[in-house]
Amino acid sequence: MRRKSVYRFAIISVCLVMILSMLGGCKGNSDKPQAENSANSNSEQLTPQKENTVNKMSFIPGIYTAESKGKEGTIQIEVTFTEDQLTDIKVLSQGETAGIGDAALDTLKEQIIDGQTLAVDAVSGASETSAGLLAAVEDAVKQAGGDVEAFKSNAVKKPGEGLTEQLAADVVVVGAGASGVSAAVSAADKGAKVIIIEKTATIGGASNLSWAGKFYNSSASLNEGLKVNVEQEIADWIYNNHWRVDAAAIRQYVMKSGETYDWLADKGYKTMFMNFAGEPLHVLPAYDTRQELLRNMLAESVEKNGGQVITETTAKKLMTGTNGEVTGVIAEKKDGTTLEVTAKSIVMATGGYAANKEMVKEVFGFEGINGGLGQNIGEGLEMAWAAGAKVPDNLGGQMLHQTLARATGKLKEQYSSFEASYPLMLSYLPNFINVGPSGARFRDEAATLEAVAAANTSAFNGPYHLVIVSQSQIDALTAQGMNGVKAPRLPGMPPEFYADFQDQFKLDTPWKNAQQVFDSMVENGDGYKGGTIEELAKNAGMDTDVFKNTFNKYQEAIRTGVDVEFGKSKAYLQLMGESGPYYAIIAEINNLGSVGGLLVNTDFQVLNDKRVPVPGLFAVGLESEGVLFNDTYVGNGVGIGYSFTSGRLGGDRAAAKALAN
Structure with missing residues (x-):
């Protein structure tokens, strides 16, 4: 059954403040001159901005401090008011993601001051950061005696509303993450004129948050003595996914990904090889350098070849011809201008739908955390399906890859990062009993030692699970650290989870203040406590009889x-131990992204219901990754490795098709 566009509209209506508002009345104007196909055409289409209708405001002049929670922590600001205007916003402290959250803060500050309004769109990809800043500014307006509702009602007319800009290229790429940038660069290197559009202000997408990619038998891997038996790897891959995969697609990725390492290195995007227990992982460049490196790649290929990189522009619809061929993209720019880009090959690289909670629940039944990008709500898939693309039989697969403790964020505001991570670390150890929401045990807790096993066993069980910790175990942790509970090894958390307390991240480091930390977890509403097993079950909303039976069986197993x-x-x-109190940690699963949504062949052409290519339409990255997996992601480093590799190969083939016509 073809998915309806209701997913996109539903998530937008529910989260109006947190994602881009749907703009009305933005129509093409045939009386306006068409833009020349040049890099300067954007400015030529603009007309003088109409004066905004702004309510007259009254403030108590002064400087006011306010704060609110963003995505990664507290955003603290200082806001300056005159008698009738908000004149300045300074960010005093914030911990938002570099290149994404901090850029969003700068964008919103400018919009609020210029428009004298809080009625601004959340920055795509940084909805939680946007909501945090807007809440803090609203608090400052209140402190200054301003009329918040009047300040919210000041509407800003976008200067491009009603205008249409038209561009043409050989290849247009929608989305500028790892796969989109790779596709654009590869296509331009083949001689194609490329236009790449990106809905956010950031280049790199999820690759800016990723750790490492898997490139089989790269030159670096071979130099370090790790040569993977690719035939065995391919056979095992197909077997482990119950043969419900495209074997040719798997073979192409395994055989061609090593070349991608050298291709990226030649472009200046250098990764570092790591033999990760026999797996050929390649650690990406330093986080704060990645966006600049990708922008340089685009400049040296796409822009040098006469193409364009257009950010803060959201694709809305695919243009089609009389024979069903895809001929271009209709998008909306930040200033409200409608952008029409025609091309012979259109490459979709829009990152999937993992931020669309309703859609994820509908097609996969998952209710955990979206650890990917907030802008990925499935628009690209909706457009492709509407243009004739097949909805794959395995639609629903997700990249479940990390366990999170709900308590961590609030605890970091009260304790050191190491102490705040106590509940999180225990969720990665096999020494504790794990139960589902009902109180029933659901797995051998040794599954916590492997990220994919831990994530999928939990997600299959419900929206969260509970890690049960006794008083005697907390006492042992306090005295001897993780050695006190005989942890077999350090918790297998991603390196970024413990980067700021690496010197303490040892098995023998005593857990100072452990009792206080777990009590704070309960006080914050992110865990539960009970003097007895029955009381813990009641407080945690478990079925008392179910949990008592589970606990007694587990005690018998211990004996x-x-x-x-x-x-x-x-x-x-x-x-x-023989007595309480007992604690229950709320543990949730982090979804790094959806997997699949479009069926592609090995040329990355998107297929229709008859499994025949939709003319002119290609897909790379996560949206095409469903050909590699059965119903969910089971790789390690495959996501980012495939994104770069599929982009490199898909861009090359999209360009070849365009230039041959």
Whole structure:
């Protein structure tokens, strides 16, 4: 059944403040001159901005400090008012993602001051950061005695509303993440004129947040003595996905990804090889350098070849011809201008739909955390489906890859990062009993030692799971650190989770203030406590009889050393003591992105319901990744490795098709 565009509209209506508003009345104007196909055409289409209708405001002059929670922590600002205007916003402190959240703050500050309004769109890809800044400014307006509702009602007319700009290219790429940039660069290198459009102000997408990519038998891997048996790798991959994959697509990625390493290195995007327990991972460049490196790649290929990089422009619809061929893209620029780009090949690289909670729940049943980008709500898929693309049989796969403790964010405002991560670290150890929302145990907790196993076993069980910790275990952690509970190794968290307390991240580091931290977790509403098992069950909303039965069976397994239910190793069956209190950590699964949504062949042409290419339409990156997996992602580094590789190959083939016509 073809997915309806209701997903896009539903998520926008529910989260109006947090994602781009749907703009009305923006129509093409045939009386306006068409733009020349040049880099300067953007400015030629603009007309003088109409004067905004702004309510007269009254403030108590002064400088006011306010703060609110963003995505990564507290945003603290200083706002200056005269008698009738907000004149300045200074960000005193913030911890938002570099290149995404901090850029959003700058954009919003300018819009608020210029428009004298809070009625501004959230910056795409930084909705939580945007909401945090707007809330802090609203508080400052209140402190200054301003009329908040009047300040919110000041409407800003966008200067481009009613205007249409028309451009033409050989290839247009929609989305400037790893796959989109790679596709644009590869197509331009083949001689195509390329226009790449990106809905946010940021180049790089999810690759700016990623750790490492998998490139099989790259020159760096071979130089370090790691040569993967690719035939065995391909066979195991197909087998482990129950043969419900495109074997040719898997073979192409495994055989061609090593070339991508050298291609990126030649372009200046240099990764560092790591033999990760026999897996050929390549650590991406320093986080704060990635966007600049990708922009340089675009400048040296796309722009040098007469193409354009257009950011803060959201694709809305694919243009089609009389025979069903895709002929271009209709998009909306930041200033409200309608942009029409015609091309012979259109490459979709829009990052999937993982931020569309309703759609993820509908097609996959997952209700955890979106750890990817907030702008990825499925617009690209909706456009492609509307243009005739097939909805794949395995639509719904997600990249579930990390366990999170709900308590961490608030605890970091009260304790050191190491202390605030106590609940998180325990969710990565096999020594504790894990139960679902009902109180039933659902797995051998040794699954926590592998990221994909941990994520998928939990997600299959419900929207969260609970990690049960006893008082005697907390006492042991306080005295001896993780050695006190006989942790087999350090928690397998991503490196960025412990980067700021790496010197303390050791098995023998005592857990100072552990009791206070877990009590604070409960006080903050991010965990539960009970003097008895029955009380813990009641406080956590579990079924008391179910949890009592589960707990008693687990205690029996500890006494006998035999876990008859799940076969947990005796080494991980640690004593919990004879009395409470007991704590329950709320653990949730992080979804890094949706997997698939468009069916492609090995030329990355998008297929229709008859599995025949839709003329002119290509897809790369996550939206095309469903050909590699059955129902969900089970790789390690494949996501980013495939994004770069599919982009490189798909861009080349899209250009070849365009230039041959």
